[in-house]
Amino acid sequence: MTDLLFRPFDLAGTPLHNRIAMAPMTRARNPGAVANELTAQYYRQRASAGLIISEGTPVSAQGQGYIDVPGIWSAEQVAGWKRVTDAVHAARGTIFAQLWHVGRMSHSSLQPDGGQPVSAGTRAVGSDPRNFAFVYLDDGSRGRVDPTPPRALRTDEVPGIVNDFVRGAENAIAAGFDGIELHAANGYLFEQFLNPLTNDRQDMYGGSLHNRARLILDTVDAMAASIGAHRVGVRLAPNSQVFDMPAYAENEASYLYLAEELGKRGLAYVHLNDNYLRGERAIGEDFLKAFKQAYGGTVLLAGGMTREYALRLVDEGTIDIAAFGQPFIANPDLVERLQQDIALAAPDRDTYYGGGREGYLDYPAAS
Numbered sequence: 001m002t003d004l005l006f007r008p009f010d011l012a013g014t015p016l017h018n019r020i021a022m023a024p025m026t027r028a029r030n031p032g033a034v035a036n037e038l039t040a041q042y043y044r045q046r047a048s049a050g051l052i053i054s055e056g057t058p059v060s061a062q063g064q065g066y067i068d069v070p071g072i073w074s075a076e077q078v079a080g081w082k083r084v085t086d087a088v089h090a091a092r093g094t095i096f097a098q099l100w101h102v103g104r105m106s107h108s109s110l111q112p113d114g115g116q117p118v119s120a121g122t123r124a125v126g127s128d129p130r131n132f133a134f135v136y137l138d139d140g141s142r143g144r145v146d147p148t149p150p151r152a153l154r155t156d157e158v159p160g161i162v163n164d165f166v167r168g169a170e171n172a173i174a175a176g177f178d179g180i181e182l183h184a185a186n187g188y189l190f191e192q193f194l195n196p197l198t199n200d201r202q203d204m205y206g207g208s209l210h211n212r213a214r215l216i217l218d219t220v221d222a223m224a225a226s227i228g229a230h231r232v233g234v235r236l237a238p239n240s241q242v243f244d245m246p247a248y249a250e251n252e253a254s255y256l257y258l259a260e261e262l263g264k265r266g267l268a269y270v271h272l273n274d275n276y277l278r279g280e281r282a283i284g285e286d287f288l289k290a291f292k293q294a295y296g297g298t299v300l301l302a303g304g305m306t307r308e309y310a311l312r313l314v315d316e317g318t319i320d321i322a323a324f325g326q327p328f329i330a331n332p333d334l335v336e337r338l339q340q341d342i343a344l345a346a347p348d349r350d351t352y353y354g355g356g357r358e359g360y361l362d363y364p365a366a367s
Contacts, residue, residue: 001311005322006339009050011298012230012268014178016050016094019314020335023302023325024053024098028068028134028353029360035070035080040087041361045332047093056100056183059168062118064110065102066134067142068354072168078175085176096179096233097172099165103189104150105243107133119150120192120199126244142354155203162219169223179231182219185273187243190216194254197246209254217261229266239282240275252287259294270295274303288318307338333365342366
C-alpha cells in the first residue's frame with residue numbers, strides 16, 4: 001500500500017493537508033448551547049486532521065435532542081463557533097459544521113413551549129436504553145430519557161425546516177466554517193423522511209422514493225444556492241438501524257438513487273457512516289463501490305475505521321477520505337500516530353458526554 005492517505009487532497013477547491021477526517025461526535029460540554037473556550041481548544045488540538053467535521057449543531061431549538069450541545073441559530077451561538085473556527089484556522093486546520101435536526105429523537109423538555117418533537121410521521125421511538133434523549137432531569141441532574149412520541153410535520157411546516165438549514169448554513173459561514181455537512185443519517189429527521197416505515201405521509205413528501213427523498217434534496221439545493229455547492233457535504237447512513245430505524249428491502253436502492261441525484265449537484269462530498277449491524281459492517285465494499293460509481297464525487301467513510309482499512313480503501317479508490325471518530329477522542333495527534341504506526345490510546349467512555357477538561361482536553365500526544 002502507498003501513503004496516499006497522508007497526501008494533500010483538493011476538496012472541491014478547499015485544500016486539505018491529508019485524506020483523514022475527524023468525524024462528528026457529540027460531547028455535550030456547552031451549557032447554554034453556545035460553543036465555548038473548551039470546545040475551541042478541543043478542536044484546535046485535533047487540527048492536524050485534513051478535515052474536521054464538527055459535532056452536530058442544531059439549526060433550531062426544535063432540532064435539539066441533547067442538552068449542552070452548541071447550536072447555530074442565534075448571534076451568540078455564531079460568536080461561540082467563531083472562537084472555534086479561529087482556533088482551528090490558527091492551527092492551519094479546515095473545519096465544516098455539521099447541521100442537525102434530530103426529529104423524533106427529542107424530548108418535550110427540550111422543545112419550544114414543551115411541545116412534541118416533530119417527524120415525518122407519528123411512529124414513536126421504541127423504548128430501549130440505546131434510544132434516548134439527553135436532558136436535565138427533574139432533580140437538576142443530567143440523564144437519558146425515552147424520546148417523547150412525535151407529531152407529524154404539517155406540509156406547510158416543511159419549508160420552514162429547509163429555511164432553518166439555509167439560515168444555519170449562512171450562520172456557519174459567518175462563524176468562519178469552511179463549509180457545512182447536512183446530517184441526513186443515523187435515525188434523525190432526514191432519515192425519518194427517507195424511510196418508508198417511519199414516513200407514512202400522503203403528501204408531496206411521502207409515498208414514492210422521489211417524494212421521500214425530496215426534503216434532503218430540497219435542503220441541499222437551498223443551501224447550495226445560498227453558500228455554494230462546493231461548501232456543502234451530506235452525511236448518509238445506508239442500512240442503519242440505530243435509534244429504532246426499521247429495515248426495509250429497498251434501502252440500498254434508495255441510497256443509490258440519492259447518490260445519482262447528489263452527484264448532479266457538484267457538492268463538496270458525501271459522507272457515509274457505517275453503523276454496524278449485529279457486529280458486522282452495515283456498508284459492504286460492493287455497495288461502497290456501487291455508491292462511489294453512482295455518485296462520481298468525493299466520498300468519505302466513517303464507522304469502525306482502522307489504519308489498515310483506511311489505507312486500503314483510499315489506495316483502491318473505493319473512498320477518497322477516511323473519517324475516524326472515537327480514535328480522535330483519546331488521540332489528538334491521530335494523524336501522526338497513523339502515519340508512524342504508533343499504538344493508539346483508548347478513550348474513557350465515562351467522560352464521553354458532559355463534564356469539563358477531563359476526558360476532553362487532557363489526552364496527551366504520543367510524543
